[in-house]
Amino acid sequence: MKKLILSTVLCLGLAACSEPRSNARAVYLLLDTSGTYTAEMDKAQKIMNYLLATLDSGDSIAIARIDSGSFSEKDIIAKVTFDDRPSTANQQKRMFKDKIDEFVNNTKRGSRHTDITGGMLQASEYLEETGAGERYVLIFSDLEEDLQKGHIRDFPISLPDIHVVALNVTKLRSDNIDPRDYLKRLDLWEKRVYQAGGTWGVINDLERMDRLIAQR
Amino acid sequence: MFNEILTVWSNQPGISATIWLAILVFVAYLGRNPAHQLIYSTGRAIYAACRLFAASLRRLEASLQRRNKEVVMAMGQDASERAIEREFHRVNAVVTRDLSAYPALHRQISDTIDKIEEDYQAATDAPPLPPAWLEAVDSIASIPRTGDATVCSILDNIGKTLEDAHQETQKAYRKSTLERHKLLGAMQPQWRNLGQSLTRVKETIDGLEERSIEIDKQMKSYEAIRNGEDTAARTLSSSSLxxxxxxxxxxxxxxxxxxxxxxxxxxxxxxxxxxxxxxxxxxxxxxxxxxxxxxxxxxxxxxxxxxxxxxxxxxxxxxxxxxxxxxxxxxxxxxxxxxxxxxxxxxxxxxxxxxxxxxxxxxxxxxxxxxxxxxxxxxxxxxxxxxxxxxxxxVAIPLESFIHSLRTVLGAIALSVIHALAFTARLIGGTARQVARMLVNLYDLFIMLPLGIERLVTSSIGRKADKPETGESEPVRAELAKTKVYMREQS
Incomplete structure (x- = not known):
C-alpha cells in the first residue's frame, strides 16, 4: 500500500515537473493578393473578424499577404499577441481591425505572381516563435502557385503539428473545363502538408467557420 | 488434430465416434465411485465455504448493526441533551426575566389588597343615625292640634325642628354615600392593577408549563435512548434519513x-x-x-x-x-x-x-x-x-446535517450490501450442492447401459438382497443421509 502511494505521488510529481503544453492558440492568415483575388478581400475581412471574435487573451494572430515572394517579414500586414487582461486584449483587437481595414481599403492592384510555399514557410516560422499549443495556417487562395522565375520552392517544407486550412478556394476558369485540375491542386497541397507533418482541411463555405476554431 | 483422433478407429466418423463413446462410457463406469465422491466433495466444499462466508458476513452484519445503533443512539442522545439544555435555558430565561421580579410583584399585590381592604372597610362605615330623642319629638309633634295656639305653635316648631333634623340626617347620609362611592371608584384602578398583575403571573406560569411539557417529552425520548430501546433507534434512523x-x-x-x-x-x-x-x-x-x-x-x-x-x-x-x-x-x-x-x-x-x-x-x-x-x-x-x-x-447548517446523517446512511447501505452478499453466498452454496447432486445423476444417466447390465447380472446371481434397489452408489447414499439430517435440523 505504501509503495502504491509512493509511486502515485512520484508519478504526479514527475507529471507536474514536465513542461506544460501551452493552451494558447496562434493563427496565421495568408491572403492571396494576386490577380482577381483582390476582389475577394471583403470575404477575407469577414474571416479576420471571425478570428478576432474567437481568439482570446494569450492567443496570437498574424495576417500576411501572398505575393510574388512571400517568404519575407515585409509581407506580414499585422501581427499581435493578445494581452492577458481581457480589456487590453479588446483594445488590441480594435487596433488590429483598423490596420486590416486600412490594408483592405488600400489594396487595389494584385501581385503578378503567387508564392504560396514561401508564405507557408514564413507562417511556420512565426507559429513556432509564438510557442502556442494550437497552431493554424489559414490560406485564403485558389491554391494555384505561380512562382517568379528563379524562385525555388520544390523542396519538402516543415509544418509540425500545424493545422492548415484552405479557405474559399475558388475555381479557376480552366477548372470548369477540366475539374480534375481543381481536385489535383487540392490533392497536391494535401500531400505536401501531410508530408510536412501537418493536417489539412478545406472550408469553402465561410458560413461554416465555426468548424475552424472552437470558441472557448 | 481433432479429426485425426476422431478417425483413429475407423475412416467413418460415425463409427469411430461410437467406439469413442463406448470407451468413454466404460471408463466412466469403472470410475463411477471416485467420480461421485469427487463431485460430491466439490459440491460440499463450495457449500461449506459459502456457508462459512455467509456466517462471517452475518456476524459482521450483526456487529455493524450494533455499531450503527450505538452511533445513532449516541447522536440522538447528544441531540436530546442539547434540546433539553436549550429548554432549560429557556426556562431559566423566563425565571430570570419574569419571576425574578416576583417578590416585588407580590409586595405590590399585597399592598393593593391592603388598600382595597382599607377602602372596603371605609366604604362599609354606617351612615350617621338620627338622634335617639327624635322618636320622642316625633311623637310629640304628631299630637293633634286641637287646643291652644301657643301649644300649636310649639308643636309646629317641634315639627319644623324635626323636619330640619331629618334634612340634616339625609344630607349627612348623602355625603357619606358620596364618599363611599368615591372610595369605591378609587378602588377600581386598584382592582385593574391587581388583575393585570395576576394576568402577568398567569402568562409566566403558562409559559413555564409549556416548557415543562416540552421538557417532559424530551426527557421521555432521552430515557428511551438511554435504555437503548429499538423504537427510539428506528425513530432516530428514520429521522437521520x-x-x-x-x-x-x-x-x-x-x-x-x-x-x-x-x-x-x-x-x-x-x-x-x-x-x-x-x-x-x-x-x-x-x-x-x-x-x-x-x-x-x-x-x-x-x-x-x-x-x-x-x-x-x-x-x-x-x-x-x-x-x-x-x-x-x-x-x-x-x-x-x-x-x-x-x-x-x-x-x-x-x-x-x-x-x-x-x-x-x-x-x-x-x-x-x-x-x-x-x-x-x-x-x-x-x-x-x-x-x-x-x-x-x-451552507454550514445543511453541511453539518449532511455529515451527521451520512454516517447513518452509509451504515444502512453497508448493512444492505453485507446482507445481499450473505444471501448470495448462501444461494451459491445451496446451488453448488444441488448441482453436485444433479451431476451425479447425469453421470449415472451417461453410464446407464453398463449400470443396467450390472443390475441384471447381480439379480441373476441371486445377490439382489445385498444390493440396494435404487442402484445408488455409496457416496450417494451417504449424501442422502446427510441431506435428511440437514432437513431435520432445518425443520
Whole structure:
C-alpha cells in the first residue's frame, strides 16, 4: 500500500515537473493578393473578424499577404499577441481591425505572381516563435502557385503539428473545363502538408467557420 | 488434430465416434465411485465455504448493526441533551426575566389588597343615625292640634325642628354615600392593577408549563435512548434519513448558488490574475474565483461555529465567550470584505461584458447601440455578488446535517450490501450442492447401459438382497443421509 502511494505521488510529481503544453492558440492568415483575388478581400475581412471574435487573451494572430515572394517579414500586414487582461486584449483587437481595414481599403492592384510555399514557410516560422499549443495556417487562395522565375520552392517544407486550412478556394476558369485540375491542386497541397507533418482541411463555405476554431 | 483422433478407429466418423463413446462410457463406469465422491466433495466444499462466508458476513452484519445503533443512539442522545439544555435555558430565561421580579410583584399585590381592604372597610362605615330623642319629638309633634295656639305653635316648631333634623340626617347620609362611592371608584384602578398583575403571573406560569411539557417529552425520548430501546433507534434512523435527503437537497441548491457566484466572478478575475495562464487544464482565473468562493464558505462555517449554530469544530464551540465573540466579529468582517470584493467584481464583469459586446458588434459591422436601462442588470449583479457570499455562509447548517446523517446512511447501505452478499453466498452454496447432486445423476444417466447390465447380472446371481434397489452408489447414499439430517435440523 505504501509503495502504491509512493509511486502515485512520484508519478504526479514527475507529471507536474514536465513542461506544460501551452493552451494558447496562434493563427496565421495568408491572403492571396494576386490577380482577381483582390476582389475577394471583403470575404477575407469577414474571416479576420471571425478570428478576432474567437481568439482570446494569450492567443496570437498574424495576417500576411501572398505575393510574388512571400517568404519575407515585409509581407506580414499585422501581427499581435493578445494581452492577458481581457480589456487590453479588446483594445488590441480594435487596433488590429483598423490596420486590416486600412490594408483592405488600400489594396487595389494584385501581385503578378503567387508564392504560396514561401508564405507557408514564413507562417511556420512565426507559429513556432509564438510557442502556442494550437497552431493554424489559414490560406485564403485558389491554391494555384505561380512562382517568379528563379524562385525555388520544390523542396519538402516543415509544418509540425500545424493545422492548415484552405479557405474559399475558388475555381479557376480552366477548372470548369477540366475539374480534375481543381481536385489535383487540392490533392497536391494535401500531400505536401501531410508530408510536412501537418493536417489539412478545406472550408469553402465561410458560413461554416465555426468548424475552424472552437470558441472557448 | 481433432479429426485425426476422431478417425483413429475407423475412416467413418460415425463409427469411430461410437467406439469413442463406448470407451468413454466404460471408463466412466469403472470410475463411477471416485467420480461421485469427487463431485460430491466439490459440491460440499463450495457449500461449506459459502456457508462459512455467509456466517462471517452475518456476524459482521450483526456487529455493524450494533455499531450503527450505538452511533445513532449516541447522536440522538447528544441531540436530546442539547434540546433539553436549550429548554432549560429557556426556562431559566423566563425565571430570570419574569419571576425574578416576583417578590416585588407580590409586595405590590399585597399592598393593593391592603388598600382595597382599607377602602372596603371605609366604604362599609354606617351612615350617621338620627338622634335617639327624635322618636320622642316625633311623637310629640304628631299630637293633634286641637287646643291652644301657643301649644300649636310649639308643636309646629317641634315639627319644623324635626323636619330640619331629618334634612340634616339625609344630607349627612348623602355625603357619606358620596364618599363611599368615591372610595369605591378609587378602588377600581386598584382592582385593574391587581388583575393585570395576576394576568402577568398567569402568562409566566403558562409559559413555564409549556416548557415543562416540552421538557417532559424530551426527557421521555432521552430515557428511551438511554435504555437503548429499538423504537427510539428506528425513530432516530428514520429521522437521520430524512435529514440526509433534506440536507442533500439544500446542498444541491447551494452548489447551484455557488456556480452562479462562480460565473459572476470568473471573468473579472481574469482581469486580475490574467486570462492566459493555466494551472493544469484549468484557467488560473477560474481557480482564483473558486478559491474565493471556498474561502467564503469556510468563513461561513467558522461564523456559524462561533455563533454555536453548528457544532462541526468542537474547539471553536469550547472557546470562552470573549474569544468566540472576537471570532464572530473577525469572520463576519472577512465575509463582508469578500462580499464587497465580489460586488465590485460583478460590476467589473458587467463592464467587460459590455466592452466585449461592443467589440463583437463592431466586428460584425454593426454600429454600437447603447442599451437603455443598462444600469438595472449592473445593480442586480452587484447586489447578487454581495448577497451570495452571505447566503453561502449558511451552507454550514445543511453541511453539518449532511455529515451527521451520512454516517447513518452509509451504515444502512453497508448493512444492505453485507446482507445481499450473505444471501448470495448462501444461494451459491445451496446451488453448488444441488448441482453436485444433479451431476451425479447425469453421470449415472451417461453410464446407464453398463449400470443396467450390472443390475441384471447381480439379480441373476441371486445377490439382489445385498444390493440396494435404487442402484445408488455409496457416496450417494451417504449424501442422502446427510441431506435428511440437514432437513431435520432445518425443520
Amino acid at each position: 430524512t435529514q440526509f435527503f433534506i440536507s442533500t437537497l439544500v446542498l444541491v441548491i447551494a452548489v447551484f448558488g455557488g456556480l452562479i457566484n462562480f460565473q459572476l466572478i470568473a471573468l473579472p478575475m481574469s482581469e486580475m490574475v490574467g486570462g492566459a495562464s493555466y494551472i493544469g487544464p484549468m484557467k488560473t482565473s477560474d481557480i482564483a474565483a473558486l478559491v474565493i468562493i471556498m474561502v467564503e464558505i469556510a468563513m461561513g462555517l467558522f461564523l456559524m461555529e462561533s455563533l454555536r449554530i453548528t457544532n462541526l469544530f468542537p474547539i471553536i464551540g469550547s472557546m470562552d465567550d470573549k474569544m468566540r465573540k472576537r471570532m464572530v466579529v473577525i469572520t463576519f468582517s472577512i465575509l463582508a470584505i469578500l462580499a464587497t470584493v465580489e460586488a465590485s467584481l460583478a460590476y467589473m464583469r458587467d463592464l467587460l461584458a459590455l466592452d466585449r459586446e461592443a467589440l463583437t458588434q463592431s466586428l460584425a459591422g454593426g454600429t454600437v447601440v447603447e442599451a437603455s436601462f443598462r444600469w438595472i442588470p449592473s445593480i442586480g449583479q452587484m447586489v447578487l455578488g454581495f448577497i451570495l457570499p452571505f447566503a453561502l455562509a449558511f
